[in-house]
Amino acid sequence: xxxxxxxxxxxxxxxxxxxxxxxxxxxxxxxxxxxxxxxxxxxxxxxxxxxxxxxxxxxxxxxxxxxxxxxxxxxxxxxxxxxxxxxxxxxxxxxxxxxxxxxxxxxxxxxxxxxxxxxxxxxxxxxxxxxxxxxxxxxxxxxxxxxxxxxxxxxxxxxxxxxxxxxxxxxxxxxxxxxxxxxxxxxxxxxxxxxxxxxxxxxxxxxxxxxxxxxxxxxxxxxxxxxxxxxxxxxxxxxxxxxxxxxxxxxxxxxxxxxxxxxxxxxxxxxxxxxxxxxxxxxxxxxxxxxxxxxxxxxxxxxxxxxxxxxxxxxxxxxxxxxxxxxxxxxxxxxxxxxxxxxxxxxxxxxxxxxxxxxxxxxxxxxxxxxxxxxxxxxxxxxxxxxxxxxxxxxxxxxxxxxxxxxxxxxxxxxxxxxxxxxxxxxxxxxxxxxxxxxxxxxxxxxxxxxxxxxxxxxxxxxxxxxxxxxxxxxxxxxxxx
Amino acid sequence: xxxxxxxxxxxxxxxxxxxxxxxxxxxxxxxxxxxxxxxxxxxxxxxxxxxxxxxxxxxxxxxxxxxxxxxxxxxxxxxxxxxxxxxxxxxxxxxxxxxxxxxxxxxxxxxxxxxxxxxxxxxxxxxxxxxxxxxxxxxxxxxxxxxxxxxxxxxxxxxxxxxxxxxxxxxxxxxxxxxxxxxxxxxxxxxxxxxxxxxxxxxxxxxxxxxxxxxxxxxxxxxx
Numbered sequence: 001x002x003x004x005x006x007x008x009x010x011x012x013x014x015x016x017x018x019x020x021x022x023x024x025x026x027x028x029x030x031x032x033x034x035x036x037x038x039x040x041x042x043x044x045x046x047x048x049x050x051x052x053x054x055x056x057x058x059x060x061x062x063x064x065x066x067x068x069x070x071x072x073x074x075x076x077x078x079x080x081x082x083x084x085x086x087x088x089x090x091x092x093x094x095x096x097x098x099x100x101x102x103x104x105x106x107x108x109x110x111x112x113x114x115x116x117x118x119x120x121x122x123x124x125x126x127x128x129x130x131x132x133x134x135x136x137x138x139x140x141x142x143x144x145x146x147x148x149x150x151x152x153x154x155x156x157x158x159x160x161x162x163x164x165x166x167x168x169x170x171x172x173x174x175x176x177x178x179x180x181x182x183x184x185x186x187x188x189x190x191x192x193x194x195x196x197x198x199x200x201x202x203x204x205x206x207x208x209x210x211x212x213x214x215x216x217x218x219x220x221x222x223x224x225x226x227x228x229x230x231x232x233x234x235x236x237x238x239x240x241x242x243x244x245x246x247x248x249x250x251x252x253x254x255x256x257x258x259x260x261x262x263x264x265x266x267x268x269x270x271x272x273x274x275x276x277x278x279x280x281x282x283x284x285x286x287x288x289x290x291x292x293x294x295x296x297x298x299x300x301x302x303x304x305x306x307x308x309x310x311x312x313x314x315x316x317x318x319x320x321x322x323x324x325x326x327x328x329x330x331x332x333x334x335x336x337x338x339x340x341x342x343x344x345x346x347x348x349x350x351x352x353x354x355x356x357x358x359x360x361x362x363x364x365x366x367x368x369x370x371x372x373x374x375x376x377x378x379x380x381x382x383x384x385x386x387x388x389x390x391x392x393x394x395x396x397x398x399x400x401x402x403x404x405x406x407x408x409x410x411x412x413x414x415x416x417x418x419x420x421x422x423x424x425x426x427x428x429x430x431x432x433x434x435x436x437x438x439x440x441x442x443x444x445x446x447x448x449x450x451x452x453x454x455x456x457x458x459x460x461x462x463x464x465x466x467x468x469x470x471x472x473x474x475x476x477x478x479x480x481x482x
Numbered sequence: 483x484x485x486x487x488x489x490x491x492x493x494x495x496x497x498x499x500x501x502x503x504x505x506x507x508x509x510x511x512x513x514x515x516x517x518x519x520x521x522x523x524x525x526x527x528x529x530x531x532x533x534x535x536x537x538x539x540x541x542x543x544x545x546x547x548x549x550x551x552x553x554x555x556x557x558x559x560x561x562x563x564x565x566x567x568x569x570x571x572x573x574x575x576x577x578x579x580x581x582x583x584x585x586x587x588x589x590x591x592x593x594x595x596x597x598x599x600x601x602x603x604x605x606x607x608x609x610x611x612x613x614x615x616x617x618x619x620x621x622x623x624x625x626x627x628x629x630x631x632x633x634x635x636x637x638x639x640x641x642x643x644x645x646x647x648x649x650x651x652x653x654x655x656x657x658x659x660x661x662x663x664x665x666x667x668x669x670x671x672x673x674x675x676x677x678x679x680x681x682x683x684x685x686x687x688x689x690x691x692x693x694x695x696x697x698x699x700x701x702x703x704x705x706x
Binding site: 125127128130131134135138141142145148149150151153154155156157158160161164165168171172174175176178179182183187191192205207208211235239 | 604605608609624628631637640644647648651654655658659660662663665666669670672673676677680681683684687688690691692697699700701702703
């Protein structure tokens, strides 16, 4: 029941806002719908924590500790982003950048996007998971081109074509998975249900499953922005409206990785070799290293943080690839930390760019003088994402690095160098933007800084102290994934 | 034992359809006129429908009739109709694209087909369906459509390549497993339809902004 409310809220909200999205109360309605989704997810979480994994509606939906944590995270960041989007969109409308039709599209698609992500997370059917991932692209592609500038159109086209082709590979992977499963489970809808597959994964044909995993990793990896399939990501993040950059980076990438990890569990069970893990480690390591070196060449602030997202996704993929309870725990923790921190950073960056009228870093200067909260937000957020203690990112990166040292010593120097390069390039560029001299003016509408500081406070708290029930929860999820 | 009695002729028909699909994939690769490209795409959908219906009749898998009907509706009627309307409205009905090096493209295409057959070999050996020998052709048409997307310089042919790739995947699904579960097939069909609408909106936005539908205008966002 909870799950129907959870999925129904954003779906209903999307329909409602398609009609009323241009009205003055639309941003408030958008936030209210997101809040309702968050409450539903909290209730669902409470139930799963109490009763353990549940399946609903003839096994069509499935909630376990792994996806319920992502559901909560998605609903939470979805809500705070809606809160941020309120004053941000007022500011954009004040600059005359958006017509009423575009505001309607924006608000409606925001809710629909939340719906597709929640559907992808909660469905038990690997086929529906694919459908929802493709739908997530479809709902956001027109949002990337919302401003109709030549660059934003190009970014959206690239996003559409590259993710479309990528996700077609994942469909082929899903077909192969169904092909292997149907021999054991028989024909019909049940052969793609993950819980059923998980029970019989030992008997699935290994050759077919490894082929299927390669296609799914490439397909969903394109959506998660893994190098060398990352080309669309910096463009889409830089050209779209900032709330969309925040949810794309903080949530969609997680959901894409979630799909890969679900597939990995099945392949590991069928193959009994570390094949899937090694593939993920390779892709992950390549992403971390390449992204770190691209970081230093960026001039656009949103592009730079988009590359930082690729780097962190690579790190998480690497950690999932290593496997084992500690690394998986660290990967889950890092997913949480990255979502919270990166969306907070995009909130601040959005306001900073609005204030300066540009996203070029050389023209953004002295934020702390004109809008101290924006300046401090950017400084703290940057320190957090770079993994400075006492923020939570430090804890998860530390765990990943120490596990790598024990189990895959060869990878550690690459990781350390990449993290060092990333630190130097991001810190060197953010410092003058925060301090520096400026002649800029304040924003016409007050910035929305509460979501930023709520996120950063959470990241700080999780760095210093993780509540015991949260630890058990992560451990349960990590144990399930192996 | 009715199945076995029917088998020779129906099986031969299936192989014929598969061969036609491969031929169409090559034809699309070399077709310069947008209008003919759309007609080829519709023809591809029609052959796909026939082959699905044929295998449904052969194997008495009733849900395959629904798939065939869905394919007929979407791939043969709705999508080509939408594409025809679009190119009329965009006034590019008689557009001819200059393709360089068609012979080379064809040769690479042949290499792709060989590769596809090798890729499909281990899977089709495991498969128990009557369509398993066509899995290589399905994989080949996916790769050929992919190549078409790479070689094209204009937005509309790229999208047709994308849709043709989806057709190839669909054929692969029927060849290997008699199609995906119905709910998944419906979901995929919905995604393709919505995707087509968004492509349509996009064409107009691109034209309005760039005065042309050539992709080369959209190569500004690069790493320097």
